[in-house]
Amino acid sequence: MLILYIDFKSAASYLALEPTLELAQESEITIDWRPFSVRPFSVPVEQDEETVGERHRRVRAAAQRDVHLHYAAVQGRNMHFADTPAGSDAALAALAVIEGDPVPFIRAAFAAYWSKQADLADEAVVEILLRSVGIDRPDWQKAKAEMASIRSKAEESGIFEAPSYLIADQLFLGREHLPWIRSLIAAEQGD
Amino acid sequence: MNALESDAPLIVYVDIKSPYAFAAIRPTLALEKSLGMRFDWRPLTLDIPSYLGSARKKEGKVVESTRSTSQWSWVKYAYRDARRYAERQGLMLKGTEKIWDSSIPNIGILWVMQTARDRLGDYFEAVYPPFWRRELDIEDMAVVEACLQKAGIDSSGFAEFALGEGRAEHDKLQPQLHPSGIYGVPTYVIDGTILFGREHLPYVRWHLQGREGPAPDIAYEIDDHKAQPC
Numbered sequence: 001m002l003i004l005y006i007d008f009k010s011a012a013s014y015l016a017l018e019p020t021l022e023l024a025q026e027s028e029i030t031i032d033w034r035p036f037s038v039r040p041f042s043v044p045v046e047q048d049e050e051t052v053g054e055r056h057r058r059v060r061a062a063a064q065r066d067v068h069l070h071y072a073a074v075q076g077r078n079m080h081f082a083d084t085p086a087g088s089d090a091a092l093a094a095l096a097v098i099e100g101d102p103v104p105f106i107r108a109a110f111a112a113y114w115s116k117q118a119d120l121a122d123e124a125v126v127e128i129l130l131r132s133v134g135i136d137r138p139d140w141q142k143a144k145a146e147m148a149s150i151r152s153k154a155e156e157s158g159i160f161e162a163p164s165y166l167i168a169d170q171l172f173l174g175r176e177h178l179p180w181i182r183s184l185i186a187a188e189q190g191d
Numbered sequence: 192m193n194a195l196e197s198d199a200p201l202i203v204y205v206d207i208k209s210p211y212a213f214a215a216i217r218p219t220l221a222l223e224k225s226l227g228m229r230f231d232w233r234p235l236t237l238d239i240p241s242y243l244g245s246a247r248k249k250e251g252k253v254v255e256s257t258r259s260t261s262q263w264s265w266v267k268y269a270y271r272d273a274r275r276y277a278e279r280q281g282l283m284l285k286g287t288e289k290i291w292d293s294s295i296p297n298i299g300i301l302w303v304m305q306t307a308r309d310r311l312g313d314y315f316e317a318v319y320p321p322f323w324r325r326e327l328d329i330e331d332m333a334v335v336e337a338c339l340q341k342a343g344i345d346s347s348g349f350a351e352f353a354l355g356e357g358r359a360e361h362d363k364l365q366p367q368l369h370p371s372g373i374y375g376v377p378t379y380v381i382d383g384t385i386l387f388g389r390e391h392l393p394y395v396r397w398h399l400q401g402r403e404g405p406a407p408d409i410a411y412e413i414d415d416h417k418a419q420p421c
Contacts, residue, residue: 015408019408052238052369055369056238056369056374059369059372059373059374060374060375062372063372063374063385063387066372066385067386067387070384070386071408071409074394074405074406074407074408075408158264158268160261160264160265160268170275171268171271172272173268173272174390174409175408175409175410176388176390176409176410176411177411178410179410179411179412179413180411180413183413
């Protein structure tokens, strides 16, 4: 079992989706998808008088955005960073209580967020997405409580960002670890 | 020296005090060797307190800190992550007890590039592993000179270089980095594209080998046979 924490508003989570699904398919491992809301991403506007730290954060954010766009192109994926990023908590709450295969919803939610700038904090928007993949609207109160519970346990496990992979008692942040994760799965399967 | 320009096919920015650069050295040297190329290695002396807060440890305990909870989470994870990959390479990585001024050994990179290019890997081997075993005071000129000698590099004149021409070159380069879009190490500059982190090595290899076939995604390579000491 591979536990994977994602957030729809995390570009790195979006770009991790298909490579992780490929890994799961080839290794026949189940993924336990869990929601973990991260801070919205934005590139700070350049100020006339920046501190070194402010300039560092701005340059880093711009570089991260450019690298995400670079690899989105490598993956053949449409990706657009909105000037004012929307939220994702309603979609994450829905993910917390989906029974059965959540992947169609996950794909739909990521695509809606990163290509159409859908507001995934809006329950009505999320209900349309759920219906598009044949899933009924959740009990929102229960979904939010479940999401909060998952977050609390995640933080106890040391999770602080997304995508975060948990396997064999190891925490990996980012899809760049997939080679090692693949080797751990193989070891667990006795290859 | 222009931050983004070089006659070499790839510019590599590193800092001796960066655990991520430490984990990237052998894989990057291995890539350079396997391609039969000469990369342009340069120092980027990180100003860590300006973006990650500062902290000082004594006997394993934090005795001073200006870091937020989220900054500590990042720092702790970064060390754990770099450590496990370093250990895969047979290297020990102990967390540092303070934020070091790494400018002298970083100026050493400029010295080696100018005087003994073929021994750069030996210099990295003489500095990085012992520093991360907490065996080197890299702020001591004599210690860095000893590392040069251990790597088979003539160190006569290095102190003068580190205080004069080398220091000037180092100090002239650093303010160019942020405006050029470079903020951390390891950073790879390839045909004007800036890539931070060794997870880009598969892409860098693909590019330098002629961009044949589909471009690879990011990945930390774990083929330990390719990352032996040079």
